[in-house]
Amino acid sequence: MSANELSHLVKMANQIASNIGLGSTEDEAVDKVVNHISLFWARPMREKICANMQESADDLNPIATKALVQINAKL
């Protein structure tokens, strides 16, 4: 059941969005996900998930997707 790196990153981004954005507006939730990923993910991980957003579009949840768009803009 070994996930490949990309699917693992997608799963992690979704998990963060599910856990961190509670009780917030969507914009606040997106900000929190952006902040968390920026603080804790290595640059190659951010680059990899952002470079493959289209491929993962169906798997990413909406908050994670919006957050990754912002992260991509900062790379």
Add this chain to the structure above:
Amino acid sequence: MLQRSDSVNPDTSGLSSVGTGTVAAPMIFDPRTDIDPDKDYGTPAPTNDPTPVGELISLRIDGKEVRVPQGTSVLRAAAMADINIPKLCATDSLEAFGSCRLCLVQIEGRRGYPASCTTPAEEGMVVKTQNDKVAKLRRNIMEMYISDHPLDCLTCSANGDCELQDMAGVVGLRNVRYGYEGDNHLDAEKDESNPYFTFDPSKCIVCSRCVRACEETQGTFALTISSRGFESKVSPGQDQPFMDSECVSCGACVQACPTATLSEKSIIDKGQPEHSVITTCAYCGVGCAFKADMKGDEVVRMTPWKGGKANRGHSCVKGRFAFGYATHTDRITTPMIRDSIDEPWRKVSYEEAFTFAASRIKGIQKEFGRNAVGGITSSRCTNEETYLVQKLVRAAFGNNNVDTCARVCHSPTGFGLKATFGESAGTQTFDSVEKTDVMMVIGANPTDAHPVFGSRMKKRLREGAELIVVDPRSIDLVSGPHVKANHHLQLLPGTNVAFINAMAHVIIDEGLESTKSIQERCDVESFETWKAFISDKRHSPEETEKYSGIPAAELRAAARLYATANNAAIYYGLGVTEHSQGSSMVMGIANLAMLTDNIGREGVGVNPLRGQNNVQGSCDMGSFPHELPGYRHISGDEVRTQFEKAWNVSLDPEPGYRITNMLDAAVEGTYKGLYVQGEDIAQSDPNTHHVEQALKNLDCLIVQDIFLNETAKFAHVFLPGSSFLEKDGTFTNAERRISPVRKVMEPLGGLSDWEVTLGLSKALGYEMNYNHPSEIMDEIASLTPTFTRVSYERLDKEGSLQWPCNDETPDGTPIMHIEEYTRGKGNFALTEYVATEEKVTKRFPMLLTTGRILSQYNVGAQTRRTENSSWHGEDVLEIHPHDAEDRGIVTGDKISLASRAGDTQLRALVTKRMQPGVVYTTFHHPESGANIITTDNSDWATNCPEYKVTAVQVNKVLNTEDASEWQAQFAEFTKEQLAYLDN
């Protein structure tokens, strides 16, 4: 006013001696604190001393004025004045017993000869400890003891360390009028069943010290005195051999024995030690202080040190006895290299190994980029060594790809406590448990994994503290001798956050929160938001019962008990952190403590029980890829610049890879080099197939270890490691206590671990210059605000220090967040329950959870190479009788255990410890393949693996000759790799 002496070994001869030199304030002996840990005062200090601070009662002993706290025995008061009354059944680790009658004295105005151990000192009392009358009585008593004792002193193993022999000398016994021919016990049979100590009843004086040590110190109650009168004898269990009894081999009885009756086999074999060195245990996160008793450079015994503030003179079967691994023949003491893992190893010099490793790492970085390499620091090595490895990665590799094995155990603790309290550490001392009224133990098994602290918990429970256990499994604390949990909340694995939310919901619902402390100490806005969240009906125990399995009424009762206690403390372990919501659960625990005002004083708090000896330290030392030492984010310009100046290098401001991300990238082929110090990821990390695939993909794996561990079988460079006995340094335990580790023997490989890292760094082109680990600590102190007043000099003087230790708290910080939280106001975090993706199905209908056992430690590399395997020679699968019956399984049957990740085979143990639908195993033996089963699910915030929840199926194996496919491959691979060593 009395002043506290700053010495741990004060001169106890002067009761009111005045300080000398330039010290302005007089140094006055304080009998509360100025005790010599190497002296036996006969009875313990009074626990509930009613004497106001600064006031003592005064009495005269042999004409000398002695001032002591009320409740002190005459025996202890005399010992404090260096008046040593003869004694046999008394020792200051145990309550007075009054059986040997050797310590009798005369007290003016009283009749007879009371035992000084059971007589409390009183104001104005006048005591005579020596005169002809008491001397005669003592000789008479000794005469009776010696009339039934083998007089083989010269060849006895206790010769030189026998209190009976000493007392015979002290009382002046010259002859035995009764003769030696009468009935006696001299032919009593020895019990040598325990691998570490011998019980020789022929030498027993039935003083009950062993029985009391088993009860009072260890809390196991395995020993008793059976029969009466002349037939009285020490009996393990019900007159069973020690190994067949409930004995947990902690050794407290051996230490308490005043004769050779209970003796370490190592002392019987080798004789008494000739010198001792105080050091810190290298097993669990309790961090017990030990005297390494030595003959030359050989350890012959480890004796827990009474002056150790974490263990107060107690130990467990690992720390006391399982040190033989350090000199095991499996130790690898020569550097080795090879081009590929399909080749034999070549033994080389350190220089050649360093050059080979450095050239490979540089080659990888040239071809695959700077980020294609990284390192893993060890939670078993010292703070100084860990600091150096992260420094090497950041400075010499030029990236932040450094992580530590705390990633896979307590990383959610760091995240969760920082987010709520502002500091990534537990809040208390271990001593704090003595003031606790209600303990809540969540996902921890202290009597197995933190046994010395488990014993201290049991002692407090016997004194009347109440207990809530939250665990899918019925751990020993749930029900044991004189300990019974008020509530055992037996939740289903994976529902922790639902549980903790329900606890908080009840407290709000029933108005049990501490409004005053919330208003004064917490961020009120965060509280109001959280209150609205937690008040929702979905968090009520009546709702959560549906998936957690905890009956609502039971949970409500537990919540009331916790919330209304004077002092309630939470103790937790990896059953909290190793989940997909590990960080949420830690924050939920912190919320609960803030909600009920259970932070900031003795007896309360949030106490993570750390698995390995230096988990706390490795995290403190900047082992995480996003943080520099002292938990400061790498992106902070001010902090990073400070390190850049000190290290004379430019640092990457971006966080690096965590272990799990390193392995993912390795499988993808973008990550190619790894330096691993003292960590065995091939055995300890989840989803072994994935880990092995990653390790095989590396072009340069450098392993520094004392054994060829599972990871080293995939390595290209092997650098010999050194055990804790072979180096100087410090460990930091679960209570933030920094304790010294002292070298008692030269490193078998010639270099200590810190010296090996220096060599590798130099070869990489980044030279670090230190002559001794104390200089590394000086650098840590200069760069880490919570360590500024820590130095080896101070540690030698104080024994240990709890960080933060700086100008504001020069003596350290036993209890945190007293006035305010480190972050200012306590933050209530929202913790929605999100079910794990790991779900039971028809194919995998049960849940596996994993844990540890008393006699083995972590991956077992150390304890498997000792006699500890006599207790646990293989990992077994614990399964409930209903599930076992459904599958036709009985204890001892070979079973297959399969998950979505893989499958393995183990033997079954059918036990009601488990609840139906949940199975359990340990991961101490590599061939068990427990981590073949576990998946790569992880905590949302930290990637801490979800070891505690795996959907599995269990079936009986019909052909017991078979092994699982992985086990067969493992056996073959191990055979092949061991053959590569033989050149």
